[in-house]
Amino acid sequence: MKLPYAEPYRIKAVEAIKPSTRRQREKWIKEAHYNLFNLASEHVFIDLLTDSGTGSMTDNQWAAIMTGDESYAGAKSYYALKETIQKIFGFEYFIPTHQGRAAENVLFSALVKEGDIVPGNSHFDTTKGHIESRKATAIDCTIDAAKDTQLEIPFKGEVDVEKLRAVFERYPKERIPFCVLTITNNSAGGQPVSMKNIRETSELCHSYGIPLLLDSARFAENAYFIKKREAGYGSKTIKQITREMYSYADMMTMSAKKDGIVNMGGFIALNSKEVFEVAKRFCISYEGFITYGGMAGRDMNALAVGLDENTEFEPLDARMRQVAYLGKLLDRYGVPYQRPAGGHAIFIDAKKCLPNVPKEHFAAQTLAIELYLEAGIRGCEIGSILADRDPVTRENRYSDLELLRLAIPRRVYTDNHMAVIAAAMKNVMARAKNITTGYRIVEEAPILRHFTVKLEKIEE
Numbered sequence: 001m002k003l004p005y006a007e008p009y010r011i012k013a014v015e016a017i018k019p020s021t022r023r024q025r026e027k028w029i030k031e032a033h034y035n036l037f038n039l040a041s042e043h044v045f046i047d048l049l050t051d052s053g054t055g056s057m058t059d060n061q062w063a064a065i066m067t068g069d070e071s072y073a074g075a076k077s078y079y080a081l082k083e084t085i086q087k088i089f090g091f092e093y094f095i096p097t098h099q100g101r102a103a104e105n106v107l108f109s110a111l112v113k114e115g116d117i118v119p120g121n122s123h124f125d126t127t128k129g130h131i132e133s134r135k136a137t138a139i140d141c142t143i144d145a146a147k148d149t150q151l152e153i154p155f156k157g158e159v160d161v162e163k164l165r166a167v168f169e170r171y172p173k174e175r176i177p178f179c180v181l182t183i184t185n186n187s188a189g190g191q192p193v194s195m196k197n198i199r200e201t202s203e204l205c206h207s208y209g210i211p212l213l214l215d216s217a218r219f220a221e222n223a224y225f226i227k228k229r230e231a232g233y234g235s236k237t238i239k240q241i242t243r244e245m246y247s248y249a250d251m252m253t254m255s256a257k258k259d260g261i262v263n264m265g266g267f268i269a270l271n272s273k274e275v276f277e278v279a280k281r282f283c284i285s286y287e288g289f290i291t292y293g294g295m296a297g298r299d300m301n302a303l304a305v306g307l308d309e310n311t312e313f314e315p316l317d318a319r320m321r322q323v324a325y326l327g328k329l330l331d332r333y334g335v336p337y338q339r340p341a342g343g344h345a346i347f348i349d350a351k352k353c354l355p356n357v358p359k360e361h362f363a364a365q366t367l368a369i370e371l372y373l374e375a376g377i378r379g380c381e382i383g384s385i386l387a388d389r390d391p392v393t394r395e396n397r398y399s400d401l402e403l404l405r406l407a408i409p410r411r412v413y414t415d416n417h418m419a420v421i422a423a424a425m426k427n428v429m430a431r432a433k434n435i436t437t438g439y440r441i442v443e444e445a446p447i448l449r450h451f452t453v454k455l456e457k458i459e460e
């Protein structure tokens with residue numbers, strides 16, 4: 001008999017989680033103004049809000065925590081991380097920051113000015129926020145295929161090179177500080193970008209004299225998909241693929257809380273000394289001295305180990321198998337999601353699940369609340385609440401896709417948890433046709449509203 005697959009690790013510490021009753025959850029979600037970010041984590045059974053900062057570290061990472069050097073300047077931990085980043089990505093300069101959006105803040109302070117245009121593939125909300133708060137414009141050049149959730153193609157997160165060329169033709173080079181390629185493409189469903197697309201985007205950018213920035217939160221998962229799906233890469237290592245991906249880029253911002261598998265951390269890495277010199281000054285004002293930039297020495301140590309470990313095939317393979325397993329169960333129950341299963345998450349197609357909920361009622365948020373009520377599972381709306389209002393007209397930007405993201409933390413839940421998630425979705429689907437109303441906004445922030453928005457239920 002062929003032996004079944006098993007994860008290449010065993011578990012050294014566990015944390016208890018508590019189930020609850022539907023009645024309790026009805027009370028808690030109402031008190032949270034129907035915003036899942038407002039729930040106490042104790043009131044959640046399976047937490048799929050994010051895969052960011054929620055992974056389990058390895059024993060080697062915990063050991064590295066104990067030997068962190070907390071010197072204000074020139075800590076050993078800084079040099080350990082610098083060396084690892086140089087080795088993995090090949091960039092000369094690096095600035096640590098406390099997380100990904102801080103890296104964006106520091107780098108964009110140096111590069112983005114009012115009136116600028118920043119094209120890319122589905123900018124993540126903090127990336128878009130940091131562009132728009134500087135009165136610049138993010139232009140989404142993602143391939144149209146990404147919007148068809150049922151279409152199964154291997155690299156659904158790509159940039160449409162012709163759309164990008166049109167942006168470069170329309171605006172002068174001086175107004176385009178860089179192009180941002182997000183790998184994997186989180187907002188389009190954790191979908192990867194092929195090496196070919198990275199290379200072609202890079203060639204196009206450089207032919208117009210525009211630098212290419214890789215938003216790198218899930219770069220290792222992207223490399224895994226290239227290995228698995230792109231011709232010519234099957235026998236290359238994740239580290240070789242990563243080096244090639246970054247050979248086409250000029251700079252990167254990194255939220256280390258995802259593929260670095262640490263609870264907090266981020267960085268900028270780049271080759272331009274000029275940009276590094278300007279960004280350094282913003283780091284000192286916003287984050288801290290340039291050899292710690294918002295991170296404790298122990299955290300830089302754990303990140304150096306995490307980056308090295310998570311650019312090996314085995315941990316990535318275990319993770320992708322788990323996400324794909326959840327996808328397979330959802331297929332069995334007829335739950336529609338962005339196909340194929342993404343790297344870090346399954347994105348359920350809420351418009352298809354809840355066809356009778358009008359767009360003004362926020363279908364993805366409605367589905368997120370239903371799943372919480374069903375089983376205490378916390379997902380995240382990736383739809384029109386997240387999309388914010390148009391910065392000029394202040395109208396709601398109803399997105400083409402209303403998705404409920406079920407992000408899977410790394411090495412945290414077992415396949416039994418996946419089975420509970422799928423069964424809970426099946427139960428929600430059984431009553432979905434009768435759900436005809438959703439929620440309205442009663443309070444919101446002008447930007448990044450989804451974190452703090454307050455909602456009320458629209459009665460039938």
Ligand code: F0G
Pocket residue numbers: 049050051052099100101102124126127182186215216217218254255256257265266
């Ligand atoms: N870029 C991408 C592609 C991201 O997914 C995130 C964060 C960031 C940048 C910002 O990084 O959180 O460290 O400041 N994504 C998290 C998520 C929050 O849940 O997808 P951060």
